[in-house]
Amino acid sequence: MELLLAIGIGVLTTAGVFLLLRERTFSVLLGLTLLSYAVNLFVFATGGLRVGAPPLLSGHVAPPYADPLAQALVLTAIVISFAMTAFMVVLAIAARHRLGDDRVDPPGEQVE
Amino acid sequence: MCVAAMGVVFVHRARFAALILLAVVGLTVTLVFAYYSAPDLALTQIAVEAVTILLLLLALYYLPQDAPPERAVNRALRDFFLGCLAGGGVGWLTWAMLTRPLDSISSYFIAYSLQQGGGANVVNVLLVDFRGYDTYGEITVIVVAALGVAAMLAGVKLPQRATDDSGRPWSLETSHLPLDLLVRLLLPLALLVSAYLFLRGHNAPGGGFVAGLVTAVAVALLYVGAGLAWTRERLKLSFRAVAAAGLLIAGLTGLAAMAGFDRPFLTSAHGHLTWPVIGEIPLASAMMFDLGVYLTVVGATLLVLTRLGDPVVVPAQGV
Amino acid sequence: MNQWIVAPVLLPAMTAGVLLLAGPRLPRWLQRSIGIFASIALLAVAVHLVCDANAGAVQVYALGDWRPPVGIALVLDRLSALMLLLTAGLGLCALIAASGGIDTESPYFHSLLQFQLMGLNGAFLTGDLFNLFVFFEVLLIASYCLLLAGNTSRRLHAGMHYVVVNLVGSSLFLIAAGLLYALTGTLNLADLAVKLPKLAAAEQVLAHSAALMLLVVFSLKAALFPLFLWMPPAYSAASAPVAALFAIMTKVGIYSILRVYLVVFEPAAGPLGLHLSNWLVPAGLTTMMCGAVGALASRRLSGLTAQLTLLSAGTILAVAGLATQQALSAALFYLAHSTLAMAMLFLLCGLIATGSGEASDRLRQMGSRQSVVLSLLFGFTAIIAVGIPPLSGFLAKLMLLQASEQASQWPAIWSVMLASSLLALLALMRAGITLFWSVRNSSVAVPLTGQGPQLAAPILLALAITALSAGAEPIKHFMNATAVQMTDVAAYTQAVLSTPGRP
Numbered sequence: 001m002e003l004l005l006a007i008g009i010g011v012l013t014t015a016g017v018f019l020l021l022r023e024r025t026f027s028v029l030l031g032l033t034l035l036s037y038a039v040n041l042f043v044f045a046t047g048g049l050r051v052g053a054p055p056l057l058s059g060h061v062a063p064p065y066a067d068p069l070a071q072a073l074v075l076t077a078i079v080i081s082f083a084m085t086a087f088m089v090v091l092a093i094a095a096r097h098r099l100g101d102d103r104v105d106p107p108g109e110q111v112e
Numbered sequence: 113m114c115v116a117a118m119g120v121v122f123v124h125r126a127r128f129a130a131l132i133l134l135a136v137v138g139l140t141v142t143l144v145f146a147y148y149s150a151p152d153l154a155l156t157q158i159a160v161e162a163v164t165i166l167l168l169l170l171a172l173y174y175l176p177q178d179a180p181p182e183r184a185v186n187r188a189l190r191d192f193f194l195g196c197l198a199g200g201g202v203g204w205l206t207w208a209m210l211t212r213p214l215d216s217i218s219s220y221f222i223a224y225s226l227q228q229g230g231g232a233n234v235v236n237v238l239l240v241d242f243r244g245y246d247t248y249g250e251i252t253v254i255v256v257a258a259l260g261v262a263a264m265l266a267g268v269k270l271p272q273r274a275t276d277d278s279g280r281p282w283s284l285e286t287s288h289l290p291l292d293l294l295v296r297l298l299l300p301l302a303l304l305v306s307a308y309l310f311l312r313g314h315n316a317p318g319g320g321f322v323a324g325l326v327t328a329v330a331v332a333l334l335y336v337g338a339g340l341a342w343t344r345e346r347l348k349l350s351f352r353a354v355a356a357a358g359l360l361i362a363g364l365t366g367l368a369a370m371a372g373f374d375r376p377f378l379t380s381a382h383g384h385l386t387w388p389v390i391g392e393i394p395l396a397s398a399m400m401f402d403l404g405v406y407l408t409v410v411g412a413t414l415l416v417l418t419r420l421g422d423p424v425v426v427p428a429q430g431v
Numbered sequence: 432m433n434q435w436i437v438a439p440v441l442l443p444a445m446t447a448g449v450l451l452l453a454g455p456r457l458p459r460w461l462q463r464s465i466g467i468f469a470s471i472a473l474l475a476v477a478v479h480l481v482c483d484a485n486a487g488a489v490q491v492y493a494l495g496d497w498r499p500p501v502g503i504a505l506v507l508d509r510l511s512a513l514m515l516l517l518t519a520g521l522g523l524c525a526l527i528a529a530s531g532g533i534d535t536e537s538p539y540f541h542s543l544l545q546f547q548l549m550g551l552n553g554a555f556l557t558g559d560l561f562n563l564f565v566f567f568e569v570l571l572i573a574s575y576c577l578l579l580a581g582n583t584s585r586r587l588h589a590g591m592h593y594v595v596v597n598l599v600g601s602s603l604f605l606i607a608a609g610l611l612y613a614l615t616g617t618l619n620l621a622d623l624a625v626k627l628p629k630l631a632a633a634e635q636v637l638a639h640s641a642a643l644m645l646l647v648v649f650s651l652k653a654a655l656f657p658l659f660l661w662m663p664p665a666y667s668a669a670s671a672p673v674a675a676l677f678a679i680m681t682k683v684g685i686y687s688i689l690r691v692y693l694v695v696f697e698p699a700a701g702p703l704g705l706h707l708s709n710w711l712v713p714a715g716l717t718t719m720m721c722g723a724v725g726a727l728a729s730r731r732l733s734g735l736t737a738q739l740t741l742l743s744a745g746t747i748l749a750v751a752g753l754a755t756q757q758a759l760s761a762a763l764f765y766l767a768h769s770t771l772a773m774a775m776l777f778l779l780c781g782l783i784a785t786g787s788g789e790a791s792d793r794l795r796q797m798g799s800r801q802s803v804v805l806s807l808l809f810g811f812t813a814i815i816a817v818g819i820p821p822l823s824g825f826l827a828k829l830m831l832l833q834a835s836e837q838a839s840q841w842p843a844i845w846s847v848m849l850a851s852s853l854l855a856l857l858a859l860m861r862a863g864i865t866l867f868w869s870v871r872n873s874s875v876a877v878p879l880t881g882q883g884p885q886l887a888a889p890i891l892l893a894l895a896i897t898a899l900s901a902g903a904e905p906i907k908h909f910m911n912a913t914a915v916q917m918t919d920v921a922a923y924t925q926a927v928l929s930t931p932g933r934p
Contacts (some may be wrong), residue, residue, distance in 0.1 A: 002207060002210035003682060005206065005211065006206040006207035009202055009203055009206045010200060010203025010206070011203075012137070012199075013198050013203070014200075015197030015199075018192055018194070019381060021187075021191040023197075025175070026127055028132075030134060030168075033138075033164065034134070038202065039606055039609075040157075042143065042202060042605075043605055043606075045609075046209060046610070046613035047218070047613075051427055053149045055319070056220060056233055059822055065234070068221055068234035068235045068238055069218045069221060069526060070218075070612070072155055072238035072246075073158055073561055073608075073609070075153060076565065078153070079160070079321060080253050080565070080568050080601075080784065082164060083253050083258075083412075084257065084572070086674050087261060089167045089171045090597075091264065091587070091591060092175065093171055093420075094447045096586060098584045102188040110307070129671035146500065205610060208637055209609075209614075212614075217616055217622075218616070221501070223934075224501075224933075235736050239899075240632075243502070243562075244495055245494045245503045246503065246562055249445075249562070249566050252549065253569055256572045259543065259576060260572065262539075263538060263579070263580065264579060320613050348912055352451060353454065355451070356448050356452035360445065360449070360452060363441065363444055366441075368443075370434055376437070376439045376492055376495060377494055379496040
């Protein structure tokens with residue numbers, strides 16, 4: 001099971017990084033989203049994988065629980081990535097509108 | 113999930129299809145969370161997923177629907193190699209990590225969540241109490257991102273498009289009757305669900321974020337279904353102010369501990385309220401903090417969605 | 432427990448919240464006044480904290496009254512206090528300069544600036560790795576918004592690169608933090624320092640990977656070779672007050688490297704010791720050369736300044752990488768000096784750009800004469816930036832050279848430092864001559880009217896630098912004490928882990 005998840009995270013990262021290095025902003029957006037899924041899963045996995053033991057102390061579930069700190073960290077990470085993605089999407093739109101095309105490196109740009 | 117991820121790569125030029133595959137990947141992630149005992153995460157992931165796809169769809173409206181094939185094969189190979197390197201590295205790390213035992217400070221959280229934090233949902237107690245300072249930073253990020261979006265869109269007049277890339281005309285109607293009715297019926301229900309999620313967050317899966325996202329999506333649907341003009345007339349709320357209020361409430365809750373009790377920022381307290389008929393209700397001051405979080409999420413998300421979905425009507429010139 | 436420790440984060444946060452609630456319709460003079468008032472208050476708090484920290488002990492603030500490592504801790508020692516002071520000072524100057532008119536570019540400028548200060552201060556104060564990540568994000572997103580204010584094509588383009596690069600960096604940060612958590616079960620820096628050496632050998636490899644990843648992330652932020660290409664376009668595209676504030680952003684990366692490495696991965700900690708000097712010194716030296724050459728090649732004054740910022744970041748890390756107390760002390764003095772100098776230069780770019788109209792700050796022959804005040808300020812800045820006696824630039828460079836005397840790499844360090852100073856001098860001289868001397872029509876002068884606030888800010892900075900030069904002796908003592916404290920990891924961990932609190 002751990003191996004499957006590791007492979008899954010690896011594949012997500014590969015796809016994410018590949019798309020990230022593409023020329024078009026939309027591909028970059030797709031890549032970033034995939035990469036953030038991969039990283040979130042990774043941080044979640046740091047707590048160890050446990051089935052059927054959510055950290056709820058209401059008496060229905062018996063210890064040992066799944067790791068709540070890893071989950072809290074992932075929640076924070078999900079929300080922050082969401083904010084960044086939203087920002088990046090609008091940046092891509094505004095850039096396209098301003099610069100005329102949606103490539104990350106418009107041709108003819110000089111380094112000053 | 114792997115298939116979907118690779119699929120996204122291969123069809124990334126056919127953007128609409130890529131989006132659908134992305135949604136599939138996101139759903140799989142949600143399932144992983146749910147399976148491995150993280151109900152809060154699964155809830156949040158699916159809510160965030162919904163809004164993210166919505167945003168990317170809006171992006172698709174303004175960006176070209178398809179991308180021309182990229183000519184440099186060498187570059188693609190190099191990028192693929194880099195991708196494999198990164199993926200392999202992360203995959204190896206994951207596997208190495210998962211095959212080790214873990215002894216973490218989480219045991220403290222589990223032990224003290226109920227007696228000291230006043231809540232049975234340890235993850236939520238972590239977010240609004242033990243590590244509330246992290247959450248405070250996080251809601252700041254949300255608000256600033258929304259501000260950035262608003263500022264960027266204020267300076268840009270986005271053209272309303274007559275047709276999409278394949279020549280299919282976009283509908284210019286602002287309100288569709290069936291959707292309209294549906295949404296108007298759903299909104300009170302959604303708000304109820306949202307309140308439920310919020311109130312039970314401290315002891316069961318739920319909490320400020322998810323509740324906030326549900327409310328935001330419901331209100332956004334109202335805009336979509338009933339039309340911008342109709343909703344604007346009735347909902348004269350400044351989302352920026354809502355978000356700001358959220359931030360201030362969260363901050364003030366933390367400050368109250370400092371000012372009133374000479375305790376550090378964000379010290380929480382909890383007790384029980386006894387109401388005549390209902391009986392004892394456990395209450396935690398962290399709930400005020402969660403309220404701040406809720407308001408921030410609602411305000412910021414709606415600020416982004418409403419600004420994006422509002423194109424200035426400029427006749428498109430074959431854009 | 433010192434409640435003032437959390438003030439540098441709360442004060443800007445609440446100010447930003449209030450400004451935001453009132454909204455962009457609040458009269459501009461009121462926004463400016465609130466912002467400036469809050470920044471002055473922040474500066475006062477920072478000064479107070481520096482005096483506090485100077486008493487010697489490492490002070491810890493347990494947020495939520497949860498004792499570390501269960502809760503998040505804020506740590507105030509001399510280093511964080513120093514960074515807070517620099518941030519507050521720079522924030523005030525940037526705000527004053529922006530009040531001259533740049534703040535109309537964005538409807539939320541003043542809130543954004545306060546949020547930026549909040550993020551910076553939070554990063555400098557935290558003692559928790561994940562919290563560092565969160566506040567990195569706060570300061571990053573605020574910087575994106577400030578950079579993009581005004582929506583010009585140049586900024587959108589530079590912004591795109593800046594954002595993408597930093598998003599990748601954030602992902603890497605998360606992976607490293609997750610890995611360290613998996614290995615040790617904690618996120619608190621002091622606790623990590625205690626637990627990491629106890630890991631088994633096989634796990635040391637994983638810890639090494641995490642440490643390297645963190646180095647990459649922080650080097651990215653600090654604009655260290657080879658991860659610096661994003662910096663010059665981004666910093667030169669930003670408006671002048673924003674760029675001046677960005678002068679402290681690279682210092683966040685430098686601070687993080689120093690803090691995390693000295694505390695957590697300390698060289699003395701047995702096999703985990705990651706001998707900083709092996710990595711930092713060559714990278715720093717290369718960065719210096721890139722910056723110096725880039726400065727010569729720049730066609731805009733703002734580009735030149737960005738390259739010089741690169742140069743200074745490289746210098747700080749090259750010497751700090753030696754990790755001796757003398758080196759750290761010298762690097763810190765230079766850090767304070769160069770941050771102020773670069774900020775001043777950026778602000779001057781703005782003044783020159785406003786005066787030249789369409790030519791902006793391009794290094795081209797001017798149509799008319801710039802004002803005397805401006806040229807004097809430029810001369811002053813050039814002197815301090817390059818390091819000509821008797822001002823703080825010279826003192827700082829001297830300290831750096833002295834500190835690296837004992838190191839084995841001293842030939843490389845000395846030659847690169849002197850060569851890059853020479854190149855910087857050439858670049859600045861050329862810029863100065865082009866902008867101020869070789870004027871086509873010297874009878875016509877560019878008036879400086881209406882630029883009061885924008886002029887006030889660099890003058891304030893000039894005063895600060897003069898104070899730094901005049902008060903070099905006591906300041907040097909402070910830096911020495913800071914360096915001693917930085918290398919005393921036992922005191923840090925002891926202070927953090929013995930803080931009282933629930934449970």
